[in-house]
Amino acid sequence: MRSRRWFTPWLFVAPALVIAVVFYILPFVNTGILSFTDARALGGGTFTGLENYARLASDPQFWLATRNTILYAIVVVPLLVVLPLLLAILVQPQIPGMGFFRSVFYSPVVASMVVVGLIWAWLLRSDGLVNYIFQTLRIISEPLPFLTDATLLLFSSMFVTVWKGLGYYMVVYLAALANVPRELHEAAEVDGAGAVRRFMSVTVPTLRSTMLLVGILSTIAAFKVFAEVFVLSNGTAGPGGDARTLVFTIRDVGLGLGGEVGYASAMSLVLFVLTIGFSLAYVKLNREEQAA
Amino acid sequence: MTTVTATPTTLPQAAPPKTPRRRAKVGGQTPGALAVRYLLLAIMFLIMAGPFLYQLSTSLKGPTENIFAYPPQLIPREPTLENYARVGDAIPVWRYIANSLVVATAATITNCVFGAMAGYALARLRFAGRNGVFLVFLATVIIPFEVIMVSVFLTVRGLGLVDTLAGVVLPTAVTGLSILLMYNAFKALPLSVEEAAVIDGASEWQRFRHVALPSVRGTLTVVAIFSFMFAWDEFLWPLIVLKTPDNFTLTVGIQYLSGTFTSDQRVVAAGTMIAVIPLLVAFFSMQRFFFRGVGEGAVKG
Numbered sequence: 064m065r066s067r068r069w070f071t072p073w074l075f076v077a078p079a080l081v082i083a084v085v086f087y088i089l090p091f092v093n094t095g096i097l098s099f100t101d102a103r104a105l106g107g108g109t110f111t112g113l114e115n116y117a118r119l120a121s122d123p124q125f126w127l128a129t130r131n132t133i134l135y136a137i138v139v140v141p142l143l144v145v146l147p148l149l150l151a152i153l154v155q156p157q158i159p160g161m162g163f164f165r166s167v168f169y170s171p172v173v174a175s176m177v178v179v180g181l182i183w184a185w186l187l188r189s190d191g192l193v194n195y196i197f198q199t200l201r202i203i204s205e206p207l208p209f210l211t212d213a214t215l216l217l218f219s220s221m222f223v224t225v226w227k228g229l230g231y232y233m234v235v236y237l238a239a240l241a242n243v244p245r246e247l248h249e250a251a252e253v254d255g256a257g258a259v260r261r262f263m264s265v266t267v268p269t270l271r272s273t274m275l276l277v278g279i280l281s282t283i284a285a286f287k288v289f290a291e292v293f294v295l296s297n298g299t300a301g302p303g304g305d306a307r308t309l310v311f312t313i314r315d316v317g318l319g320l321g322g323e324v325g326y327a328s329a330m331s332l333v334l335f336v337l338t339i340g341f342s343l344a345y346v347k348l349n350r351e352e353q354a355a
Numbered sequence: 356m357t358t359v360t361a362t363p364t365t366l367p368q369a370a371p372p373k374t375p376r377r378r379a380k381v382g383g384q385t386p387g388a389l390a391v392r393y394l395l396l397a398i399m400f401l402i403m404a405g406p407f408l409y410q411l412s413t414s415l416k417g418p419t420e421n422i423f424a425y426p427p428q429l430i431p432r433e434p435t436l437e438n439y440a441r442v443g444d445a446i447p448v449w450r451y452i453a454n455s456l457v458v459a460t461a462a463t464i465t466n467c468v469f470g471a472m473a474g475y476a477l478a479r480l481r482f483a484g485r486n487g488v489f490l491v492f493l494a495t496v497i498i499p500f501e502v503i504m505v506s507v508f509l510t511v512r513g514l515g516l517v518d519t520l521a522g523v524v525l526p527t528a529v530t531g532l533s534i535l536l537m538y539n540a541f542k543a544l545p546l547s548v549e550e551a552a553v554i555d556g557a558s559e560w561q562r563f564r565h566v567a568l569p570s571v572r573g574t575l576t577v578v579a580i581f582s583f584m585f586a587w588d589e590f591l592w593p594l595i596v597l598k599t600p601d602n603f604t605l606t607v608g609i610q611y612l613s614g615t616f617t618s619d620q621r622v623v624a625a626g627t628m629i630a631v632i633p634l635l636v637a638f639f640s641m642q643r644f645f646f647r648g649v650g651e652g653a654v655k656g
Contacts, residue, residue, distance in 0.1 A: 075476035078469040079529040086526040087495040090506035173638045175588035177606040178631045195425045234649040317505035335502040
């Protein structure tokens with residue numbers, strides 16, 4: 064519908080537009096500009112060309128953070144694409160109590176990562192419940208330092224990410240599963256296809272676009288990882304900060320005592336490129352697999 | 356032709372063994388498959404709910420009860436609420452709750468009001484520059500906040516809002532997701548209702564406020580719930596903006612409690628329960644909207 068006064072639509076979008084421009088668009092542009100300067104929190108900001116990026120190339124902390132973050136995505140994304148789908152299939156049939164189970168599996172989504180992190184920090188201590196269970200089942204003989212060894216801390220954080228994300232993507236899959244025609248399954252069953260076979264040749268192909276969506280969403284989320292590592296390690300990212308992620312490092316460098324805003328902005332842009340790059344790579348990989 | 360006539364004679368032979376089993380099926384499942392399914396559900400229940408229940412149990416255990424006793428005692432021997440009181444001794448927890456409520460309520464109102472207004476204009480009003488505006492909102496969905504947080508901090512500092520709750524709320528006052536959800540809802544409304552209002556001479560605002568908005572109450576509830584939840588749960592941004600312990604939101608305060616003050620896990624557990632119980636109660640009483648939000652947000656957004 065055409066408005067009687069040209070500016071009426073603008074009045075409708077104005078508040079949201081101002082917020083979006085002031086707190087998203089301009090800071091994004093600013094991040095790009097600052098990444099070419101030596102700006103600090105308390106002033107400065109001379110154009111230094113590609114100096115920040117050259118410094119990144121030889122900064123072991125940055126490479127460690129990048130390696131950890133990429134490793135994070137590589138481990139977490141496949142798990143978050145597959146496990147919630149299996150969970151969704153588990154809770155799909157309308158049998159007694161299912162509403163309750165669905166709600167319980169979703170409840171970690173509602174909680175803050177701080178709460179979830181602290182709950183698991185308590186469970187994953189060397190004298191905690193998880194170590195007790197593993198020792199009782201004789202999976203391990205000595206308690207594992209889940210929180211105090213940098214590598215284990217990183218994997219513990221990944222576990223927490225997956226645990227908290229399961230319910231969310233389960234609901235995404237449930238919505239998609241509702242659209243898979245029953246006849247397809249029944250036809251496959253009549254043809255003598257077992258449960259696994261039906262899953263691979265009926266469920267997976269029909270859910271391809273949803274799996275792609277979940278893959279992209281969880282890739283973007285994985286590159287933003289911060290709270291899990293921060294809370295599980297009480298803000299240290301493990302001994303020597305060796306479990307640091309990119310967001311963790313950006314916060315340290317740009318918003319810490321040094322306030323190296325320019326340098327942190329260069330890191331931020333790398334994070335942005337990695338996030339977009341991996342998402343696109345994921346889409347491409349999926350297309351090729353589909354074409355094959 | 357022969358195969359068609361043959362079918363009726365072969366089918367009954369294959370069918371009999373299946374008929375009695377089919378009668379016993381619940382939700383299209385054989386008893387065996389059903390038992391396996393419930394077993395798996397029970398295991399998943401332990402994995403997903405167990406940690407919450409264990410934390411709740413720890414928060415209720417008295418000072419003389421050994422919380423490191425194994426096998427663990429899930430039901431506290433001497434249940435007490437003392438640990439909840441001790442959270443208040445260690446940190447100004449009521450103040451943190453109030454701060455979180457202010458932040459979450461403000462974010463909910465702004466997301467609903469401004470998100471609905473913008474969504475309506477994009478869905479229903481034609482104007483030059485509409486596509487550009489749409490792109491701006493889409494960009495806010497695509498750019499991860501973590502990428503721009505250093506610059507946003509500089510902006511907030513420039514506005515003199517560091518260490519204020521306003522500084523916490525403003526960047527997420529209207530998220531792209533809220534706008535897109537409202538846009539989709541308005542787009543799905545039939546035009547005819549509003550056309551009647553146009554003929555009656557209603558202004559854009561009247562059409563929005565009295566005709567369109569009441570029809571999208573469901574989506575509005577979804578936006579409200581998710582805005583509240585995101586703001587209540589948010590950790591990184593308030594951690595960056597808030598400097599004085601008195602101004603902390605609950606998530607930052609609880610992390611502060613665990614990090615600086617006490618090594619007594621009972622008190623930390625009580626703190627986490629204070630932060631999560633209100634949301635769990637809200638979730639279990641309004642599940643429908645939570646699930647709808649995921650579906651609409653993920654699939655369409």
